Structure formats: structure tokens, C-alpha cells
Amino acid sequence: MSGLAAANSPARSWDNDAALSIVQEKKSLDGALMPILHALNDKFGYVDASVVPVIAEELNLSRAEVHGVLTFYHDFRKEPAGRHVIKICRAEACQSMAGRDLEEHVKRHLRIGMGETTPDKHFTVEAVYCLGLCACSPAMSIDGKLHGRVTPQRFDALMAEKRS
Amino acid sequence: MSTVLYIPGDSAALALGADEVAHALKVEALARKLDLTIIRNGSRGLFWLEPMLEVVTPAGRIAYGPVTPGDVPGLLADNFLHGDKNHPLYLGKPEEIPYLKNQERLTFARCGIIDPTDIEDYIAHDGYRGLKNATGMQGADIVDAVTESGLRGRGGASFPTGIKWKTVLGCESDQKYIVCNADEGDSGTFADRMIMEGDPFLLVDGMTIAGLAVGATKGFIYIRSEYPDAYRLMEQAIVSANRKGYLGPNVMGSGKAFDLELRLGAGAYICGEETSLLESLEGKRGMVRAKPPLPAIKGLFGKPTVINNVLSFVAVPTILDKGAAFYKDFGLGRSRGTMPLQLAGNIRHGGLVEKAFGITLRQVIEEFGGGTASGKPLRAVQVGGPLGAYFPDALLDTPLDYEAMAAAKGMLGHGGIVVFDDSVDLSLQARFAMEFCAIESCGKCTPCRIGSTRGVEVIDRIRNDENRQKNIELLADLCDTMLDGSLCALGGLTPFPVQSAIRHFPEDFNRPSAAKRAAAE
Numbered sequence A: 001m002s003g004l005a006a007a008n009s010p011a012r013s014w015d016n017d018a019a020l021s022i023v024q025e026k027k028s029l030d031g032a033l034m035p036i037l038h039a040l041n042d043k044f045g046y047v048d049a050s051v052v053p054v055i056a057e058e059l060n061l062s063r064a065e066v067h068g069v070l071t072f073y074h075d076f077r078k079e080p081a082g083r084h085v086i087k088i089c090r091a092e093a094c095q096s097m098a099g100r101d102l103e104e105h106v107k108r109h110l111r112i113g114m115g116e117t118t119p120d121k122h123f124t125v126e127a128v129y130c131l132g133l134c135a136c137s138p139a140m141s142i143d144g145k146l147h148g149r150v151t152p153q154r155f156d157a158l159m160a161e162k163r164s
Numbered sequence B: 001m002s003t004v005l006y007i008p009g010d011s012a013a014l015a016l017g018a019d020e021v022a023h024a025l026k027v028e029a030l031a032r033k034l035d036l037t038i039i040r041n042g043s044r045g046l047f048w049l050e051p052m053l054e055v056v057t058p059a060g061r062i063a064y065g066p067v068t069p070g071d072v073p074g075l076l077a078d079n080f081l082h083g084d085k086n087h088p089l090y091l092g093k094p095e096e097i098p099y100l101k102n103q104e105r106l107t108f109a110r111c112g113i114i115d116p117t118d119i120e121d122y123i124a125h126d127g128y129r130g131l132k133n134a135t136g137m138q139g140a141d142i143v144d145a146v147t148e149s150g151l152r153g154r155g156g157a158s159f160p161t162g163i164k165w166k167t168v169l170g171c172e173s174d175q176k177y178i179v180c181n182a183d184e185g186d187s188g189t190f191a192d193r194m195i196m197e198g199d200p201f202l203l204v205d206g207m208t209i210a211g212l213a214v215g216a217t218k219g220f221i222y223i224r225s226e227y228p229d230a231y232r233l234m235e236q237a238i239v240s241a242n243r244k245g246y247l248g249p250n251v252m253g254s255g256k257a258f259d260l261e262l263r264l265g266a267g268a269y270i271c272g273e274e275t276s277l278l279e280s281l282e283g284k285r286g287m288v289r290a291k292p293p294l295p296a297i298k299g300l301f302g303k304p305t306v307i308n309n310v311l312s313f314v315a316v317p318t319i320l321d322k323g324a325a326f327y328k329d330f331g332l333g334r335s336r337g338t339m340p341l342q343l344a345g346n347i348r349h350g351g352l353v354e355k356a357f358g359i360t361l362r363q364v365i366e367e368f369g370g371g372t373a374s375g376k377p378l379r380a381v382q383v384g385g386p387l388g389a390y391f392p393d394a395l396l397d398t399p400l401d402y403e404a405m406a407a408a409k410g411m412l413g414h415g416g417i418v419v420f421d422d423s424v425d426l427s428l429q430a431r432f433a434m435e436f437c438a439i440e441s442c443g444k445c446t447p448c449r450i451g452s453t454r455g456v457e458v459i460d461r462i463r464n465d466e467n468r469q470k471n472i473e474l475l476a477d478l479c480d481t482m483l484d485g486s487l488c489a490l491g492g493l494t495p496f497p498v499q500s501a502i503r504h505f506p507e508d509f510n511r512p513s514a515a516k517r518a519a520a521e
Helices: A015-027 A033-044 A049-059 A063-072 A099-110 A150-162 B011-015 B020-029 B067-075 B120-124 B130-133 B139-149 B161-170 B189-197 B199-213 B228-245 B273-279 B312-321 B324-328 B360-369 B402-408 B426-440 B451-463 B466-483 B489-493 B497-503 B512-518
Strands: A084-089 A123-126 A140-142 A145-147 B004-008 B036-039 B053-057 B060-062 B090-092 B178-183 B218-223 B259-264 B305-309 B337-347 B350-355 B378-383 B417-419
Touching: A015 A033, A015 A049, A033 A049, A033 A063, A033 B259, A049 A063, A084 A099, A099 A123, A099 A150, A140 A150, A145 B011, A145 B036, A145 B512, B011 B020, B011 B228, B020 B067, B090 B139, B120 B199, B120 B228, B130 B199, B130 B312, B139 B161, B139 B199, B139 B312, B139 B324, B161 B199, B161 B305, B178 B273, B178 B312, B178 B402, B189 B199, B189 B312, B189 B337, B199 B218, B199 B228, B199 B259, B199 B305, B218 B228, B218 B273, B228 B259, B273 B305, B273 B489, B305 B312, B305 B350, B312 B324, B337 B360, B350 B360, B360 B378, B360 B417, B378 B426, B378 B497, B426 B451, B426 B489, B426 B497, B451 B466, B466 B489, B466 B497
Parallel strands: A084 A123, B004 B036, B178 B218, B178 B305, B218 B259, B337 B417
Antiparallel strands: A084 A140, A140 A145, B004 B053, B053 B060, B060 B090, B337 B350, B378 B417
16 A cells, blocks of 8 residues: 555665665556655655656656655655654644644644654654544544544643653 | 444544444453454544444444443443443434434435445445446436536536536547546545545446546546545455456446556645646646646546546436436535535534535534534634635525525535634634645746745734735735636635635734734733
């Protein structure tokens, strides 16, 4: 299942041979670039810049085109994330249920801003614009697991579980 | 004999602890030596009652909710497996709950009832009857039925579906495509997700009918990466449908081929715009294309393409099964059929409400939604996602149909309704609309790419009481430029929430600045 575990799988060290075999395995798909980037992101937790010329060569694209796609989409990471990835919904339905306060609480709790990783590489916090949980706002996902109606207290409890 | 229990595997139910409830049930059943069969259904869409557990009794399915893992031992100790009426979580027959009983569920008729992984269950609940009829019809007759039903695109643009299909049917080409836009990015919407998680074969059914109608042999479903559960369930459904001959080289013995492939988005809101989605499917940046040419004539890989939203495709099997006249009988004016509305945000009874067009915003919010979740007075309602207008109480009697919403300078969009109580600051909401546009703009056209960033700055100045009147005029001018000059709906509709906030809630743009408030204290 390409791409789905991307945010959640712990980063493995980059392996050029494994990356090349992913590219070659998927290159015959129609519009292969997205599935390739998802598969790499999935496997390694990020897409290393060194793979750009490799993909360009295999798909007969320019490096600029590959770089353009890689950097256009929010999902593709340029470097590994922290061990746990917290995605907070910043969209309107969650705003209506004190989502902004929750976001501030999370940033204060972890002492980092949106899109940042704690110095110990334990936690990365990212914005997401809608998880489709708008009838049980505010919502977030932690390592891919969804949580609805999250209060600051509930968030603290979830963090305590992750730390233990 | 094994007792059958249903616990939703719907993402929202999972976010509220459905997996933990299922796990507790398995553990308790083992300890008590009870023979239970647990089916993970979709959600009925009553999210204040999730996780809602249903037990099959001789008298029918009986619901309990919202259930926590801690409730499980108590439930099993009581007479719950026989439909115990005295339990505090007892809800009775789900279809008798007024919230459900007062709906007109055509598209969502099966959602929450069947096992979404079991094609036989879909068929047993009238599934594939639409496709069966379609296999015996000429493409043009299928297109005519869709046109006659009055179905309009449910993604937001409300373009007549039949006319789109007719254009593709009329194109000569060696290859045509059916593309489903399942990049449901609007805040306040979750109907696509629910149907893909609760009744995935319905989407396969609808897209296959579209393929037969226009002579396309290949379809793609573009699902946003935020919906991994929907992806997984659609993947299973496609495998089952292929195995049973509902997809593949010979669809239901018709001699016609149709194949489906799933693709994953990558977190770009703009890819919900149809031409941007096509670019993304082709493996490119999700940059909006100028129209014309229409995707119907030059779409995916330059070929004639039907691209529709999930909710448009899943309306089609009903039309082909029960007839265009049956579907058209619902609704009014030029808005025919039913609309799956999604009640979200600060609302007591949030969920999915499928009704014929014409119900008012107030009826949905008060009769179904039961008012705000916080209990504080309602102040604003955003309809149609991040590009939709904010409505004040005075406009809540607007009927939810395409024309009436447009007349009120709003839009129905994908049917999302987000309720805010009186703690909302509409100047902040207007700022967010511009901020969101700046984050998600594809960058192709100037009004959207630069206008959105300037919009944030101008609203900040208004909020800070810097040259307030002049900046309000500047903002109005900027909104006009974005409206008239943007290439697609992102830049072109971002002014909707901004202008409506200023029009209906001017006081929020006239407050003392934060600095002045601090000084006063």
C-alpha cells in the first residue's frame, strides 16, 4: 500500500540500491512519479535528494521536473521526521471547537513550532488541513492513529503514553 | 449460536475509540466463553453516538452508544446480547432514531448497515442492480438517464453530470478515462470518506456504469493521503470486484472491459481542483490547467475524461436501478435528488444528514444538529468548505439548494456545514481563509499566489487598527481582483468567506487592536 505509512514509519537509513529497485519496479505505471515518491517516502521515512537524478534518468524527465514534484507536495519529506509524528488539524471545523488553543498547547508542551522536531528527535509536529473528523473536532493523528475531541488534558495523557 | 455484533471501522468511530471497544469485546467474550462474531461496518453517521455498537437480535439490530471499553464488561454482564432495554446506553433500533428516520437516504442507504469488505453483502442489499441494468443499455441511453435525473456535480461546481458524460461519449478516441475525485479536502466534509469506508462497492458500481456509458475502459480513483482507511477499503473492494467479474475484461458478462486503479494524493488541497488532480495523476506538480480545453475533451494524458466527485458517482447506481424519474422526484427547482449534508464543528449532534434539496440551513442545524455543542449561542455558519461563505443567523432560513445558496452569495459546495458559537472572531476566520489560500495555492496565477499573502497582511493591518478604513477598502478591491482574475476556484472563491465575514459581521473588523486592548487593561 504505497504512501500510507509514510508519516508513521521510523526512518531507516537511506539505501541507494533499494531506492533504485523501487524506482525500477514502479516506473512502468502510468504517471509513475507520484507512486515512486510515495514508495520511497514510505520505505525510508523521507526522500533523499540524491535520488532525484536517478528518478530523472529512469523516467526520462529533467531533474528540475522531479525536484518540482518532490517539493510541491506536503507529504514528501526532505529529511527524516522525529520518532513520533503529531499532525494537528488546523482547519475550520476544528477551529470552531477550540482547535487554535489546542495547537498552542501542543506547541507549548513540546516547546517547538509547527513543522518542527524536538531536539531529541522524539516528536515532530505538523499541520494538517482536515482529517475528515469534522463532527468530532478538534482532531489530530499521532503516528497515524486518529483522535477526536482532543482536549489539552487528553493530549497530555496521550503524550505520557508515548513517553512511557 | 454465534451472536453477531457490528462495531464501525469508520475513521471517525476509530478516532473515538472503536478499536479499543472491539478489543475489549474480544477479551471479555473469551473470558466469558461467549461466541461473538464482530463485523466492522461503516458508520451510520451519528457521531455523537460513536462508537455505536449494534447487536443482531431476533427483533432486528439494536444499537448502544456511545460505548467505551469500560462499558463492555457491564454490557456483557447485562442482557445486552438480547437487546436489553434497560441499559443506559440503549438506543433501540438504529433506523428508528429520529436523526436517521427523518432522512432520505438514497446514496447512504447501505452505509453503516453492510460489511464493507463483503461484496455478497453489497449485492444482498440491492447492490449492482444499477450496473446490471446498465450492461443491457446503449451508452447513450445511460447518459440520457443520468441527464434526465437532474444530477449535478456534487463536488461543488454543480455542473450537470449527464452533459459532462455526453461530451465524453461524443468524443472519438482510442482511450477514454473515468476519474474519481476523492481528494475531499474541504473542512467540514467527510461524506466521501464515509461512503468509501462504509460502502466502497457503491463507488466501484457508479464508476463502472460511467465507463459503460461513455466507452471508457479504465478508471482512476485519486484518494487523499489523509484517508488511509478509505484507501485500504477501496483497495479490497476493487480486488473483490475483479475476482467476481464486476470489474475486468468482461464486466458482468457484458463483453465490455473496465479496470480501476487507486492513486494516492500527497497532501495538496489544490489537487481537489479537477485539472490539478489530472496533472497530479500524470505524475506532475498539481498545477491548475487553463480551460478550455475541458477535461471531457482533453483530460487525463490528453484523452477524453469523465472526472466527477465521489458523491456524483455514488448517486448513479440508484438512478440506473430505480430510474431517473425516481431520483428526480426528490429536490426542487434545478436541484434534484438528495444531498448528503455534513454537519460539523461546534454542533451537538454532528453527522451525516442526507436529505432532498430544499431543507433550510436552520432546519438542519436545529432539528438534526440540536444547536451548538458548547451550548453557547450560534453566531456563524460556514457552508461549503474553506471557500464557502459565513452565514449569520439572519440567513439561516436559506434553503440548501444550489440556486438559493448562490443568491445568498454563498455556495453549497460539497455540503459541509460548520457551526461556530459566539466565541468566534470573524476577522480571524477571514484571515485564515487568506492564509489557507496562500499555503495551498499552486502558484500558477498571480491573484491567488500573491493576492492571498497580501490579503493576510491587509487583514492584519485592519485587526491592528492601522488605517482601518482605507485597508478595508483595499481588501474589498483585492477580493474583487481575486474573484475576477484567478484561474480556478481556489483563488476565485477565497474572497467568499472574507467578504461574507465583513458583510455580515462588520463589528469584528472594528474592534480595538490587541495593543490598545492591552494598554486599556
